[in-house]
Amino acid sequence: MLQALNESIKYIKNKIGDFNPEVGIVLGTGLGGLVNEIEIAHNIMYSSIPNFPISTLEFHSGKLIFGTLKGKKVVAMQGRFHYYEGYSMQQITFPIRVMKLLGIQYLFVSNAAGSLNPEFKKGDLMIITDHINLQPESPLRGLNNEDFGPRFPDMSQPYHKELTAKGLQIAKEQQITCHQGVYVSVTGPNLETKAEYKYLRIIGGDAVGMSTVPEVIVANHMGMPVFAISVLTDEGFPDDLKPVSLEEIIETASKAEPKMTQILSQLISSL
């Protein structure tokens, strides 16, 4: 993997010159609006980067965006990789390692998720304070590179406490409904049955989605502080479960997206 990473980084550095990003951002489904806030310096298609996976989802445009957001140098992933697309966990998290080796010191992650908590409604936001990994393996399975991080990384606090508190504070000041809670990651691509939503709530989940956790595990492995936020796009309440379509998920995500962008950009500017 080291050689593959070095090839990708060499290619990217050649394109971006002396632009040194401090903050990495992963933009979730229907949540690309933050890009409009970035003064773009460079823009690299995933498909042109050696060893980079290519998003199989049409609605993800698949680009690394380098630029300045509220005075901070950032690199944003427009489009991410999911296990259900057929990639390995190592492939999904490859861009996180690339961004870290390019110099980022913080990782900000967004996603669309289904609500499991009856108090958390469709269209609300939820800052992730902890997670339950129900995906079939860890991205750290296999030989460990000690230069990246320890064999058995600690997971007692995978989401940065102060960033979480600041994020909640910003939401409060802006009068945005923003909860905090536990995100459960599943593989998808199918959504959950009534019995599964019930089970995910019982085991301690507040929201469920198909991403984020592998990226967060790798960021923690590499010692990076993480802030993650979900836009709740549907309600997985088993007693009153309605069919959900991808169109509906994207529409809800797009509607709620400006609130999330406001929190993220204010939080990043405060770093």
Ligand code: HPA
């Ligand atoms: N389940 C899993 N993933 C999701 C959901 C859901 O209800 N909504 C958005 N992503």
